[in-house]
Amino acid sequence: MDVNTKFSYTKIIVLFGWLVLFCQCQFHNDKNKEKWFPEYDFNIKDFQNPDQSYGPMARWWWPGNNVDKNELKREISLFADHGFAGLEIQPFNINLHAGSEEERAKILSWDTPDYYNNVASVLEEAKKRGLFIDMNNGSGWPVGGPFIKVEDGIKTLDYQDKDIIGGRDISVEIPKVSNSSNVPSSLVAVVAAKVNSKIEGLDRRTTALDPESIVVLTDQVKNDSIQWAVPEGEWKLVAYWSKPQSEKGSMVAGPEQGPVTDHFNAAKVEESYNYLFGDRTGLQNYYGNPLRAVFNDSYEFAVERFFTPEFINYFKDRRGYDITPWFAVNMVKKYNYVEYKNPHKAPSFYFDSEDWRLRYDYDLTISELFGKNFINTSSQWLEKRGMLHRNQVYGLRMDMIANAGFASIPETESMLGVDANLKIMGSGAHLYNRPVLSAESVVFAKRGYMTTPQKIKIAVDKLFAAGVNQIIYHGIPYKLVSENTTEQGWYPFYMGKNVAFSSHLGEGTQFWENQKQVNQYITRTQYALRSGKPHADVLIYYPFNTVEGMPENPEEVMAFGYLPDVEPALTDKEAYKTEKQEWAQKIYPVINQLEANGITWEWINDESIQNADIENGRKINIRGNYYQALMLVGIDVIQLNTAKQIKKLTEDGMNFAIVGEKPTKQPSYLNWEENDKATFHFIDLACKEPNSMQFKYGENIDQWIRGLHKDISFNSKYDSIRQVQREMSDGSRIQFIWNMSDQWKTISLSLNDKYKKAFWLNADSGTAGSVGNFNRITYELPPYGTVLLYASTHEAKIEGGFSVPFDKKSVDEIVNISDWNLKVDSLEIENTSLFDWKNHEQLKFVSKEGVYSAKFTVDNIGKDHNYVLDLGKVYYTAKLEINGQYVGDRVYSPFVFNISDYIKDGENSIIIHVKPGALNGMIGEAEKGNPRYNKFKDRADDVMSAGLLGPIVVCQE
Numbered sequence: 001m002d003v004n005t006k007f008s009y010t011k012i013i014v015l016f017g018w019l020v021l022f023c024q025c026q027f028h029n030d031k032n033k034e035k036w037f038p039e040y041d042f043n044i045k046d047f048q049n050p051d052q053s054y055g056p057m058a059r060w061w062w063p064g065n066n067v068d069k070n071e072l073k074r075e076i077s078l079f080a081d082h083g084f085a086g087l088e089i090q091p092f093n094i095n096l097h098a099g100s101e102e103e104r105a106k107i108l109s110w111d112t113p114d115y116y117n118n119v120a121s122v123l124e125e126a127k128k129r130g131l132f133i134d135m136n137n138g139s140g141w142p143v144g145g146p147f148i149k150v151e152d153g154i155k156t157l158d159y160q161d162k163d164i165i166g167g168r169d170i171s172v173e174i175p176k177v178s179n180s181s182n183v184p185s186s187l188v189a190v191v192a193a194k195v196n197s198k199i200e201g202l203d204r205r206t207t208a209l210d211p212e213s214i215v216v217l218t219d220q221v222k223n224d225s226i227q228w229a230v231p232e233g234e235w236k237l238v239a240y241w242s243k244p245q246s247e248k249g250s251m252v253a254g255p256e257q258g259p260v261t262d263h264f265n266a267a268k269v270e271e272s273y274n275y276l277f278g279d280r281t282g283l284q285n286y287y288g289n290p291l292r293a294v295f296n297d298s299y300e301f302a303v304e305r306f307f308t309p310e311f312i313n314y315f316k317d318r319r320g321y322d323i324t325p326w327f328a329v330n331m332v333k334k335y336n337y338v339e340y341k342n343p344h345k346a347p348s349f350y351f352d353s354e355d356w357r358l359r360y361d362y363d364l365t366i367s368e369l370f371g372k373n374f375i376n377t378s379s380q381w382l383e384k385r386g387m388l389h390r391n392q393v394y395g396l397r398m399d400m401i402a403n404a405g406f407a408s409i410p411e412t413e414s415m416l417g418v419d420a421n422l423k424i425m426g427s428g429a430h431l432y433n434r435p436v437l438s439a440e441s442v443v444f445a446k447r448g449y450m451t452t453p454q455k456i457k458i459a460v461d462k463l464f465a466a467g468v469n470q471i472i473y474h475g476i477p478y479k480l481v482s483e484n485t486t487e488q489g490w491y492p493f494y495m496g497k498n499v500a501f502s503s504h505l506g507e508g509t510q511f512w513e514n515q516k517q518v519n520q521y522i523t524r525t526q527y528a529l530r531s532g533k534p535h536a537d538v539l540i541y542y543p544f545n546t547v548e549g550m551p552e553n554p555e556e557v558m559a560f561g562y563l564p565d566v567e568p569a570l571t572d573k574e575a576y577k578t579e580k581q582e583w584a585q586k587i588y589p590v591i592n593q594l595e596a597n598g599i600t601w602e603w604i605n606d607e608s609i610q611n612a613d614i615e616n617g618r619k620i621n622i623r624g625n626y627y628q629a630l631m632l633v634g635i636d637v638i639q640l641n642t643a644k645q646i647k648k649l650t651e652d653g654m655n656f657a658i659v660g661e662k663p664t665k666q667p668s669y670l671n672w673e674e675n676d677k678a679t680f681h682f683i684d685l686a687c688k689e690p691n692s693m694q695f696k697y698g699e700n701i702d703q704w705i706r707g708l709h710k711d712i713s714f715n716s717k718y719d720s721i722r723q724v725q726r727e728m729s730d731g732s733r734i735q736f737i738w739n740m741s742d743q744w745k746t747i748s749l750s751l752n753d754k755y756k757k758a759f760w761l762n763a764d765s766g767t768a769g770s771v772g773n774f775n776r777i778t779y780e781l782p783p784y785g786t787v788l789l790y791a792s793t794h795e796a797k798i799e800g801g802f803s804v805p806f807d808k809k810s811v812d813e814i815v816n817i818s819d820w821n822l823k824v825d826s827l828e829i830e831n832t833s834l835f836d837w838k839n840h841e842q843l844k845f846v847s848k849e850g851v852y853s854a855k856f857t858v859d860n861i862g863k864d865h866n867y868v869l870d871l872g873k874v875y876y877t878a879k880l881e882i883n884g885q886y887v888g889d890r891v892y893s894p895f896v897f898n899i900s901d902y903i904k905d906g907e908n909s910i911i912i913h914v915k916p917g918a919l920n921g922m923i924g925e926a927e928k929g930n931p932r933y934n935k936f937k938d939r940a941d942d943v944m945s946a947g948l949l950g951p952i953v954v955c956q957e
Contacts, residue, residue: 035288036292036388036436037435037436039435040530040531040532041531041532041728041729041730041732042527042528042531042532042726042728042732042734042790044759044761044768044790044792044796044798045798046527047524047527047528047761047766047768048524048766048767049766050523050524050526050527051527052080052083052085052130052131052523053085053086053130053132054085054523054524054526054527054530055083055084055085055086055519055522055523055526056083056084056085056441056460056470056471056472056473056519056522056523056526057084057085057086057087057088057134057438057470057471057472057473058079058084058087058088058472058473058475058476058505059087059088059090059440059472059473059474059475059476060075060079060087060088060089060090060475060476060477060478061090061092061475061476061477061478061492062089062090062091062092062253062478063091063093063096063107063253063477063478063480063490064091064092064093064096064106064107064108064109064110064139064253065091065106065107065108065109065110065112065114065115065118065253066096066103066106066107066480067118067478069117069118069121071478071479072118072121072122072125072478073121073122073125075478075479076122076125076126076129076131077125077129078507079129079131079476080129080130080131081516082512082515082516082519083515083516083519083520083523084131084519085131085132085523086126086131086132086133086134086290086292087126087131087133087134087476088133088134088135088136088295088472089119089122089133089134089135089136090136090475091110091115091136091139091253092139092140092251092252092253092492093107093108093139093140093251093252093253093254094251094492094493095490095491095492095493095494095495096490096492097482097484099482099484107253108253108254108255109253109254110139110252110253110254111138111139111145111146111147111254111276116281116282116283119135119281119283120282120283120286123283123286123290123291126290127286127289127290131290132290132291132292133286133290133291133292134291134292134293134294134295134390135277135291135293135294135295136294136295136297137272137276137294137295137296137378138249138252138272138276139249139251139252139253139254140249140250140251140252140253140257141249141250141251141296141297141300142247142249142250142260142261142263142296142297142299142300142301143249143260143261143272143276143296144247144248144249144252144257144258144259144260144261144272145249145252145254145256145257145258146252146254146255146256146257146258147258147272147275147276148258148259148260148261148272149259150181150182150183150244150246150259151183151244152259152261152262152265152268152271153244153245153246153247153259153260153261153262154244154245154247154259154260154261154262154263154264154301154303154306155242155243155244155245155262155264155306155307155308156242156243156244156245156303156304156305156306156307156336157188157240157241157242157304157305157306157307157327157330157331158177158185158240158241158242158243158304158305159177159238159239159240159241159327159328159331159348160175160176160177160238160239160241161175161236161237161238161239162174162175162236162237162238162239163234163235163236163237164192164230164234164235164236164237165230165234165235166194166230166231166232166233166234166235167230167231167232167233168229168230169227169228169229169230170226170227170228170230171225171226171227172225172226172237173224173225174187174190174221174224174225174226174237174239175237175238175239176224176239176241177239177241177243179241179243179244180246181243181244181246183243183244185241185242185243186241186242186243187218187221187224187239187240187241188218188240188241188242188307188312188324188327189216189218189239189240189324189327190216190217190218190220190221190226190237190238190239190240191214191215191216191217191218191238191240191324191325191327191328192213192214192215192217192228192230192235192236192237192238193209193210193211193213193214193215193235193236193238193328194209194210194213194231194233194234194235194236195207195208195209195210195233195234195235195236196208196209196210197234199350202346202350203346203347205345205346205348206346206347206348206349206350207236207348207349207350208349208350208351209236209328209349209350209351210351211351211352213231213233213235214325214326216324216325217237218324236328236349238327238328238349240327242307242309244259245260245302245303245304246259247259247260247301247302247303248260260301262308263299263370263373263374264306264307264308264311264366264369264370264373264374265308265373266372266373266374266377269373269374269377269378269381270377270381273294273378273381273382277294284385287385287386287387288385288386288387289386291387292387292388293382293387293388293389293390293408293409294378294382294387294388294389294390295390295391295411296378296389296390296391296392297392298392298394298395298413299338299370299392299394299395299396300338300340300341300395301336301337301338301395301396302334302337302338302341303336303337304333304334304335304336304337305330305331305332305335305336306336306366306370306396308369308373310369311323311365311366311369312324314365314368314369315361315362315365318364318365318368319361319364319365319668319669319670320670321669321670323358323361323362323365326351326358326669328348328349328351329347329349329350329351329355329358329359330358330359330362331347331348331349332345332346332347332348332359333345333348336396336397338395338396339546339548339549354669354672356667357667357668357669357672358669360667360668360669361667361668361669361670363397363398363545364399364668366396366397366398367397367398367399367402367403367545370396370398370403371398371399371402371403371406375389375391375393375403375406375407376406378391379391379406379407379408382408383408388408388409389407389408389409390407390408390409390411390438391404391406391407391408391409391410391411392410392411392412392413392425392440393406393407393410393411393425393428394416394424394425394546394547395547397545397546398545399545399605399606399607400424400425400428400545400547401424401427401428401431401542401603401604401605401607401608402428402432402605402607402608403428404424404425404428404429404432404434405428405431405432405433405434407434408434409434409436409437409438409470410425410428410429410434410437410438411425411437411438411439411440411472412424412425412426412437412438412439412440412463412466412468413439413440413441413443413474414439414440414441414442414443414444414459414462414463414474414561415440415443415444415445416547417444417550417552417559417560417561418550418551418552418553418556418559418560419462419465419466419552419553419556419559419722420550420553420584420587420588420591421547421550422439422462422463422466422467422468423466423467423602423603424542424547424603425437425467426466426467426468426534426602427467427542427602427603427604429467429534430467430534430536430602430625431602431604431605431608431622431623431625432623433623433624433625435530436469436470436530437467437468437469437470438468438470438471438472439463439468439470439471439472440472440474441459441460441463441468441471441472441473441474441503442455442456442459442460442473442474442502442503443474443475443501443502443503443561444501444502444560444561444562445500445501445560445561446497446498446500446501446570447500447501447502447561447562447567448491448493448494448500448501448502448504448919449494449500449502449504449917449918449919449922450502450561450567450917450919450944451502451503451504451505451509451511452511452875452876452877452917453511453514453517453518453876453877453891453892454784454876454891454892454893455502455558455561455563456503456518456892457518457521457784457892457893458557458558458563458740458784459558459561460522460525461738461740461784461786462556462557462558462722462738462740464525464529464724464736464738464786465722465723465724465736465738465740466724467534467602467724468529469526469529469530470526471522471526473503473505474493474501474502474503475492475493475503475504475505476505476506477489477490477491477492477504477506478490479506479507479508481508483932484932485932486922486925486932486933487508487932488504488508488509488918489506489508491504494935495935496935497938497939497942502561509918510847510915510916510917510918511876511877511891511915514877514889514891517889517891518891518892520764520766521763521764524761524763524766525736525763525786525788528726528734528736528761528763528788528790529724529726529734529736531726531728531734532726532727532728532729532732532734533625533726533727534625534724534725534726534727535600535725535726535727535733536600536601536602536627536725537594537599537600537601537627537628537629537708537710538594538599538600538601538602538627538628538629538630538631538708539601539602539603539604539620539627539629539630539631540587540590540591540601540602540603540604540630540631540632540633541603541604541605541609541630541631541632541633541635541638542603542604542605543583543635543637543638544579544580549579549580549581550580550584551580551581551584553584553588553591553592554588555588555592555595555719555720555740556740557740557741557742557784565945566875566944566945567944567945568941568942568943568944583634583635586633586634586659586660586697587633587634589697589698590631590633590659590701592719593700593701593702593705594705595719595721595722595723596714596717596718596719596721597702597705597706597714597717598710598712598713598714598718598721598723598749599705599708599710600723600724600725602627604622604630606638606639606641606642608622608623609630609642609645609646609649610639610641610642610645611623612645612649613649613652614649614652614653614654617653618652618653618654618655618691620649620654628655628708628709629654629655629656629657629708630646630649630654630655630656630657631656631657631658631659632657632658632659632660632663632683633658633659633660634659634660634697635660635663636661636663636664636665637663637665637666637667638663638665638666638667638679638683639666639667639668639679640666640668640675640678640679640682643663643666643678643679643680643682643683643686644678644682646682646683646686647682647683647685647686649686650685650686650687650689650691650692651686651689653691654691655691655707655708656686656687656689656691656692656693657692657693657694657695657701657704658683658687658692658693658694658695659694659695659696659697659699659701660695660696660697662680662683662684662687662694663679663680663683664676664679664680665679665680666678666679711733711751711752711754711755711791712725712733712735712749712750712751712752712789712791713749713750713751714747714748714749715748715749715750715776716748718745718747720739720740720741720743720745721737721738721739721740721745721747721781722737722738722740723735723736723737723738724736728793730793730794731754731793732755732790732791732792732793732794733755733789733790733791734788734789734790735788735789735790735791736786736788737779737781737786737787737788737789738781738785738786739781739782739783739784739785739786740784741783741784742783742784742893743783744780744781744782744783744808745780745781746778746779746780746781746809747778747779747780747781748776748777748778749776749777749778749789750774750775750776750777751771751774751775751777751791752791753774754793755774755791755792755793756792756793756794756795756796757770757791757792757794757795757796758770758771758774758777758789758790758791758792759771759789759790759792759796759798760779760787760788760789761787761788761789761790762787762788763786763788768790768798769798770798771789780807780808780809782893782894782896783893783894784892784893785893785894807957810957811868811955811956811957812955812956813953813954813955814858814953814954814955814956815856815857815858815953815954816951816952816953817854817856817910817950817952817953817954818833818834818950818951818952819831819832819833819854820832820833820834820852820853820854820948821852821853821854822850822851822852822947823850823851823853824843824846824848824849824850824851825846825848827842827843834947834948834949834950834951834952835947835949836875836945836946836947836949837850837875837916837920837945837946837947838920838943838944838945838946843946843947844920844924844943845920845921845923845924845927845940845943846916846920846921846924846946847916847917847918847919847920847921847922847924847946848916848921849913849914849915849916850913850914850915850916850946850947850948851911851912851913851914852910852911852912852913852914852948853909853910853911853912854909854910855907855908855909855910856907856908856910856954857906857907857908858903858904858905858906858908858954859905859906860905861903861904861905862956865900865956865957866898866900866956866957867898867899867900867903867954867955867956867957868896868897868898868899868954868955868956868957869882869887869896869897869899869910869952869953869954869955870894870895870896870952870953870955871890871895871896871897871912871948871950871952872895872949872950872951872952872953873895873948873949873950874890874895874914874948874949875914875916875917875944875945875946875947875948875949876891876914876915876916876917876946877889877890877891877914877915878890878895878912878913878914878948879912879913880897880899880910880911880912881910881911881912881913882899882902882903882908882909882910883902883903883904883908883909884909885902887899887902899954903954912948914947914948916944916946916947917944917946919936919942919943919944920943920944920946922936923936923939923940923942923943926939927940
């Protein structure tokens with residue numbers, strides 16, 4: 001294995017020995033847990049109209065503190081009336097144009113008494129309207145601001161080196177690092193090593209050192225100088241310093257940005273919370289009601305190399321050796337910069353091909369300290385006061401699955417792009433018993449103003465299938481319309497084609513009138529997906545400590561927010577890291593075989609494997625959660641203690657499978673040769689147990705899958721179906737099933753005879769219907785459609801009918817309506833076939849509603865038949881009238897209407913109102929020279945599909 005490949009394994013990270021820490025992270029207030037995470041079994045009677053608290057949330061963007069109390073209260077009522085459960089207040093300074101000095105001062109008056117008065121007025125109104133409120137941890141992110149002293153900000157380990165020619169006694173000043181702050185750097189260590197000129201092929205920025213020559217000289221430093229009898233040869237004298245990183249928070253709505261809080265110092269973390277949410281704010285009267293949680297966004301730091309004074313001693317205790325002599329290989333410029341800030345730099349120094357292990361151990365230690373000092377400290381501070389800690393536990397190199405367990409509410413986000421990434425936080429929530437998994441939802445880079453109800457539906461279903469049960473829309477801005485905004489109003493995350501983030505919701509947007517309908521679907525689904533406990537069949541070992549760089553699964557839809565043939569393509573996708581691209585080629589075929597066969601799966605980390613045991617007939621028990629099997633797929637490295645535990649678990653009867661070769665290494669530097677051999681030995685023994693299997697890459701594993709127990713089985717393989725399951729205390733099951741294709745799909749399932757009753761649940765209408773024969777129940781899923789299956793172990797009854805899309809296989813098409821009149825504003829087109837507006841010169845830059853009208857004839861209408869109108873493809877919402885009567889609205893697939901009560905024998909008239917998206921019209925305004933739309937210039941080729949495409953058919957059932 002070459003140097004670069006081994007260096008890549010520094011991104012593999014796992015934790016062991018954290019059981020005590022996780023025990024500390026249990027909720028300190030049982031009443032708080034009962035209030036926000038009630039344990040309940042699904043009740044079919046509550047499905048149609050669940051409590052509003054199960055609804056979606058939204059980030060509520062404030063233009064700093066430039067807000068008005070009356071407007072805030074009005075907007076709170078607006079959110080309540082549209083089916084929101086709560087809001088997250090996020091005040092920041094971004095994309096704002098102050099018209100006067102007074103307005104500028106108002107924007108930048110976050111963290112003033114006036115700001116907290118505004119927050120209090122929101123909290124009072126929210127309490128009246130039954131909404132809960134979360135607050136961002138300060139303004140912008142990461143948490144920090146002018147209230148943080150430079151010495152209390154985040155630290156970095158930096159170095160400076162000096163070339164020394166040996167064979168003589170020297171007395172030299174130790175090299176110092178640059179430091180732009182007024183806080184002195186603190187010397188950590190001085191280490192020397194001989195330059196190894198025999199190593200070739202390294203990056204020109206990397207110096208090879210002889211590991212056998214390392215000398216720690218820290219004790220010989222006096223008055224910033226060192227005296228040393230230097231042996232023969234060419235040497236590097238390296239001084240390591242701890243200093244303030246001087247990273248400042250982003251978008252803070254204050255006169256100054258201020259340092260980022262030291263996330264590795266628990267005392268300073270507590271001081272930040274005391275300042276931002278303590279008595280001085282007046283918010284203590286609202287703790288827990290309605291102030292539910294404080295939110296920390298993903299950890300997008302710009303730090304050279306994380307460091308904290310306790311690091312060296314903590315490292316010795318946890319890793320078993322002193323890291324000081326080996327600091328050199330951990331010196332990589334921008335190593336702890338978030339990915340998009342260009343951290344890809346060569347190491348400054350190189351010892352040998354095992355350097356990756358030293359970086360691994362460093363990262364592992366940072367991960368543990370971050371979980372202990374920031375995430376756990378945050379959760380404890382808040383939970384003791386009746387609130388929760390909501391947290392996106394990714395962004396820096398860490399065991400994301402384990403650290404998710406420290407958060408009261410772990411959170412993922414649509415911006416992670418691919419299903420494999422979304423599963424990381426979902427797996428952490430399940431493994432560490434976090435009842436709610438939230439998601440920053442419907443947000444994608446370079447997709448600004450491309451959000452439609454259909455796209456919201458696909459995005460949230462993608463999240464639901466990954467285990468999410470709390471949707472939090474990326475945002476609704478405070479209403480602010482000026483000559484510097486579009487007519488829709490201020491939108492903080494659109495600054496032009498290359499800085500254009502979705503989603504933008506709110507009353508100024510094209511589809512706000514449809515928002516309540518979408519929210520009702522989400523509310524019903526979330527009620528179902530918070531009932532009981534998560535259920536997963538198979539655990540797959542996750543070998544990385546970052547989310548960046550995972551390519552999409554070839555079978556998934558809308559990766560990175562792109563819908564093919566509907567909107568402009570993504571022209572510059574992320575350049576994937578080779579390691580993840582290669583691993584994806586190994587892991588995705590396995591995942592797709594599991595999914596197609598109806599097997600639910602989740603990721604697992606080392607710490608969880610090490611805390612597993614076997615119970616109840618070979619079931620894997622991890623913190624009271626039960627799984628059927630463990631898989632290792634395409635990995636070469638695994639922790640020694642994990643390998644040892646896998647051997648024990650297989651001896652106890654665990655169902656174990658390896659795809660590819662057996663791991664041959666463990667990642668830690670200590671005694672690595674001996675421990676590598678032991679790791680392979682333990683895995684090799686585990687593979688020889690009777691319940692273990694090893695498969696080649698690409699080999700069909702269906703037979704192994706058939707050996708897994710399934711209470712609800714797929715009767716065929718379904719490549720385009722994704723699902724998630726919940727288990728009730730009485731053994732009943734909720735199964736969310738999603739068709740992620742744009743085609744109709746029929747699914748067939750068989751149910752275990754332990755179930756006494758089963759129902760299909762339609763979250764769009766809130767209706768339910770009993771299923772038929774348990775050995776073969778079928779359902780036809782529309783394009784991008786979903787259904788919930790409730791399989792009950794006891795008798796259950798329902799009232800009312802079931803609203804179900806028509807069965808496309810059992811209908812006859814009796815009329816194809818192909819000749820239409822179209823009116824858009826003042827433009828009228830007669831006797832036309834259906835077409836996509838983006839291809840029409842007069843309509844490509846139009847966002848006005850289109851009114852389609854036509855006539856059709858139906859003869860000999862039968863009373864024993866239902867008549868259904870299928871509109872086919874619609875961009876993006878449709879309102880239908882038949883013979884002058886309003887039939888209904890559809891805002892996403894399927895665009896199907898039952899028209900039995902509206903049609904008549906003979907000639908019928910039909911009118912369809914179709915609403916396109918807003919982007920095309922905004923580009924049109926820019927093309928016309930409207931200065932309010934300057935940011936949409938040069939986007940003439942980026943128009944989206946619009947209008948009614950059909951085919952439009954009348955069907956007889």
